[in-house]
Amino acid sequence: MTWRSSALIWQSERVTGTESDWNTRHFNGGAKIPGEFVLSGIQPLRSVEFGTAKPVKNTDYQKTFDFALESLKGRSEETDAPGFEHDVWSEIALRDEHSARGWFRWFQSGKSPVSAPVAASFAVVAIAAGGFLGLAQAEAYGKQASRSMEQRYVESIHPVMMSANHASDSDHQH
Amino acid sequence: MRNLAITIAICLLLGGIAYATIFFWQKKQIDHAHSHMTAFEWFCTEFDVTGPQRAQIEALHQQYFPECKDHCVHYVDTRHTLELITEDPQLDNSDEHAGAAKRLSQLEKEADKSFIDFVYKIAEQMNPEQSKRYLQRMKSWLDQAGQSSGN
Numbered sequence: 001m002t003w004r005s006s007a008l009i010w011q012s013e014r015v016t017g018t019e020s021d022w023n024t025r026h027f028n029g030g031a032k033i034p035g036e037f038v039l040s041g042i043q044p045l046r047s048v049e050f051g052t053a054k055p056v057k058n059t060d061y062q063k064t065f066d067f068a069l070e071s072l073k074g075r076s077e078e079t080d081a082p083g084f085e086h087d088v089w090s091e092i093a094l095r096d097e098h099s100a101r102g103w104f105r106w107f108q109s110g111k112s113p114v115s116a117p118v119a120a121s122f123a124v125v126a127i128a129a130g131g132f133l134g135l136a137q138a139e140a141y142g143k144q145a146s147r148s149m150e151q152r153y154v155e156s157i158h159p160v161m162m163s164a165n166h167a168s169d170s171d172h173q174h
Numbered sequence: 175m176r177n178l179a180i181t182i183a184i185c186l187l188l189g190g191i192a193y194a195t196i197f198f199w200q201k202k203q204i205d206h207a208h209s210h211m212t213a214f215e216w217f218c219t220e221f222d223v224t225g226p227q228r229a230q231i232e233a234l235h236q237q238y239f240p241e242c243k244d245h246c247v248h249y250v251d252t253r254h255t256l257e258l259i260t261e262d263p264q265l266d267n268s269d270e271h272a273g274a275a276k277r278l279s280q281l282e283k284e285a286d287k288s289f290i291d292f293v294y295k296i297a298e299q300m301n302p303e304q305s306k307r308y309l310q311r312m313k314s315w316l317d318q319a320g321q322s323s324g325n
Contacts, residue, residue, distance in 0.1 A: 122185045130189035134196030153213035159245035159285040
């Protein structure tokens with residue numbers, strides 16, 4: 001039994017183990033990581049890796065498995081935890097990147113059809129919102145215009161303010 | 175069935191068109207109304223002054239305008255004199271300089287007093303709600319004028 005074969009069997013055991021077993025064993029019972037993610041951090045067993053291996057009977061396999069498990073337990077200190085964590089974080093980064101691209105692709109793909117009534121509802125809401133905003137903006141503009149008129153009125157009845165207006169008129173004439 | 179992205183884009187476009195249509199339509203009406211309005215007409219519209227009340231208040235305005243204009247001309251002359259004195263180094267801190275500054279300050283106070291007297295005269299012709307609103311609005315301008323002139 002080589003280290004590689006024992007590792008492959010160990011991987012098999014990891015893949016088939018429960019999520020909590022895996023978290024407890026490899027993350028010291030720390031923060032829970034979704035099962036999908038944890039399992040995806042492990043390379044699946046490929047047939048090519050078994051390509052050179054001869055088919056084994058169930059009983060032989062059980063013996064081999066037990067031997068590999070014992071062997072692995074004996075070599076537990078040699079496990080490459082930092083390397084594994086690095087792979088996990090790489091997987092996280094890749095997934096984040098894919099999810100961001102996924103949104104963009106989803107937006108471009110046109111795979112999210114909207115029924116005609118929903119589209120019509122969106123349009124009505126958008127028009128109503130636009131109209132409401134337009135009215136609100138026009139009201140603000142009206143208040144500003146009214147304030148200008150009020151200033152003109154006050155300038156017509158306050159001598160000093162009238163003089164300021166007079167001075168600006170003179171400046172324009174000059 | 176439509177694509178969600180296209181639907182959103184079309185809705186945004188429709189919303190933008192609705193916004194622009196409503197806003198510019200209202201703006202045009204506001205501009206048109208204000209461009210054909212005198213300051214006194216604005217006052218009547220803003221404070222709901224109509225009928226005989228309007229005639230009385232208009233008469234008070236017409237009576238006050240010449241006095242206000244004379245005061246304004248006097249104030250402008252005094253300010254111009256003060257500016258000339260200030261520009262002349264020989265007259266710096268002279269009696270003329272102090273006299274012109276004092277006269278200008280006195281005219282500013284008189285202007286405020288005549289403004290206050292006038293707005294109270296107008297307020298007397300209005301009903302309580304109108305006069306309260308009118309006096310509040312005019313007071314804000316008086317405060318603003320006081321702040322800008324440093325009084």
